[in-house]
Amino acid sequence: xxxxxxxxxxxxxxxxxxxxxxxxxxxxxxxxxxxxxxxxxxxxxxxxxxxxxxxxxxxxxxxxxxxxxxxxxxxxxxxxxxxxxxxxxxxxxxxxxxxxxxxxxxxxxxxxxxxxxxxxxxxxxxxxxxxxxxxxxxxxxxxxxxxxxxxxxxxxxxxxxxxxxxxxxxxxxxxxxxxxxxxxxxxxxxxxxxxxxxxxxxxxxxx
Amino acid sequence: xxxxxxxxxxxxxxxxxxxxxxxxxxxxxxxxxxxxxxxxxxxxxxxxxxxxxxxxxxxxxxxxxxxxxxxxxxxxxxxxxxxxxxxxxxxxxxxxxxxxxxxxxxxxxxxxxxxxxxxxxxxxxxxxxxxxxxxxxxxxxxxxxxxxxxxxxxxxxxxxxxxxxxxxxxxxxxxxxxxxxxxxxxxxxxxxxxxxxxxxxxxxxxxxxxxxxxxxxxxxxxxxxxxxxxxxxxxxxxxxxxxxxx
Numbered sequence: 001x002x003x004x005x006x007x008x009x010x011x012x013x014x015x016x017x018x019x020x021x022x023x024x025x026x027x028x029x030x031x032x033x034x035x036x037x038x039x040x041x042x043x044x045x046x047x048x049x050x051x052x053x054x055x056x057x058x059x060x061x062x063x064x065x066x067x068x069x070x071x072x073x074x075x076x077x078x079x080x081x082x083x084x085x086x087x088x089x090x091x092x093x094x095x096x097x098x099x100x101x102x103x104x105x106x107x108x109x110x111x112x113x114x115x116x117x118x119x120x121x122x123x124x125x126x127x128x129x130x131x132x133x134x135x136x137x138x139x140x141x142x143x144x145x146x147x148x149x150x151x152x153x154x155x156x157x158x159x160x161x162x163x164x165x166x167x168x169x170x171x172x173x174x175x176x177x178x179x180x181x182x183x184x185x186x187x188x189x190x191x192x193x194x195x196x197x198x199x200x201x202x203x204x205x206x207x
Numbered sequence: 208x209x210x211x212x213x214x215x216x217x218x219x220x221x222x223x224x225x226x227x228x229x230x231x232x233x234x235x236x237x238x239x240x241x242x243x244x245x246x247x248x249x250x251x252x253x254x255x256x257x258x259x260x261x262x263x264x265x266x267x268x269x270x271x272x273x274x275x276x277x278x279x280x281x282x283x284x285x286x287x288x289x290x291x292x293x294x295x296x297x298x299x300x301x302x303x304x305x306x307x308x309x310x311x312x313x314x315x316x317x318x319x320x321x322x323x324x325x326x327x328x329x330x331x332x333x334x335x336x337x338x339x340x341x342x343x344x345x346x347x348x349x350x351x352x353x354x355x356x357x358x359x360x361x362x363x364x365x366x367x368x369x370x371x372x373x374x375x376x377x378x379x380x381x382x383x384x385x386x387x388x389x390x391x392x393x394x395x396x397x398x399x400x401x402x403x404x405x406x407x408x409x410x411x412x413x414x415x416x417x418x419x420x421x422x423x424x425x426x427x428x429x430x431x432x433x434x435x436x437x438x439x440x441x442x443x444x445x446x447x448x449x450x451x452x453x
Binding site: 080084090168 | 213215226276278279280304306309310311312358374376377378379416417418419420421422423424425435436437439440441442443444445446447448
């Protein structure tokens with residue numbers, strides 16, 4: 001859980017920062033999208049870097065999901081009889097890890113069909129990433145799906161970072177507070193950094 | 208004061224159980240929760256009914272024998288053991304649910320009594336020092352840094368009551384095992400067997416059917432001995448280090 005989560009978190013930070021290039025206009029953003037396909041050239045063929053990255057991310061997603069499934073199965077087996085007196089345990093971010101993760105997995109499928117393959121995108125032309133993004137966030141459902149997913153992401157990261165650090169034995173008594181602050185800070189930065197794009201499209205800052 | 212208790216009644220390990228409702232009045236706010244059960248049992252016995260079975264011993268919060276889930280919280284609303292929980296923590300006329308620890312590794316023996324031998328087996332897998340130590344050594348013979356002593360002391364405060372397992376949404380015994388691993392691993396007497404201890408105690412913990420830790424933190428909030436949550440991270444660190452070493 002911890003290692004695969006860290007891999008995906010590192011990718012998300014790069015992804016979020018890359019998205020912000022949309023504020024420099026269509027040429028710059030589409031040029032950036034094109035550059036991503038040329039990373040590693042001439043050693044790597046066109047687009048190979050992206051495919052290697054996708055393979056790595058897919059492995060991380062699958063292993064993360066399998067580990068989560070196993071943990072959930074173990075938890076169910078460890079408490080066959082539930083308490084009659086129910087009460088909300090732990091904080092919201094912790095309680096929503098499992099369903100939040102499912103929401104994020106479903107979002108990733110939609111997100112790939114929308115902005116990678118263009119299948120469900122209203123514009124959907126390869127090489128025109130900027131126009132595709134504007135088209136998605138021109139629809140109410142595009143904004144709704146994206147907004148919910150990014151809030152789920154923030155909650156997931158808020159609990160996930162600290163939990164991962166504890167699993168890897170990094171969160172000592174002294175490091176605990178710093179890691180908690182890092183988790184919350186990173187969750188806020190990622191959610192805000194990702195959400196600023198649809199907000200910009202909605203307010204016509206990006207069009 | 209008066210309380211309405213809904214107590215888990217189960218006549219034996221295989222028997223089906225249910226929550227039975229009892230009105231108990233004439234109570235003092237200064238009574239402990241176990242004294243409340245004593246009052247209830249006295250009345251049940253006088254009425255020819257079977258008294259509620261529950262574990263208890265020292266009744267001063269240090270033995271770890273008592274334990275029950277009160278209103279969904281292990282040991283009830285106060286950060287202490289059920290024996291040190293007082294009725295002043297409840298409102299007059301309140302309905303109070305009393306259930307046993309719920310975990311596959313803690314089968315119910317009767318009513319509120321569960322079998323916590325699983326924790327003993329985790330201890331048996333390495334929660335000790337094998338070197339024959341003889342009589343108490345001279346205190347300054349083996350210097351221990353103050354910070355290590357404090358950490359070992361904090362972990363050694365575990366009374367093995369099982370509240371961490373009962374409170375954990377996953378039914379994990381990570382806090383208990385971590386406390387038992389770390390209080391020995393931190394000290395020079397326990398250090399030579401540190402790797403073997405952590406590996407074997409963690410595998411014993413898994414073999415007992417406890418759930419996995421997801422860092423929910425409910426264990427540390429329920430712990431009457433105040434075992435800190437980061438002790439689990441320290442155990443994970445020791446575990447990873449031990450698996451890397453030959």
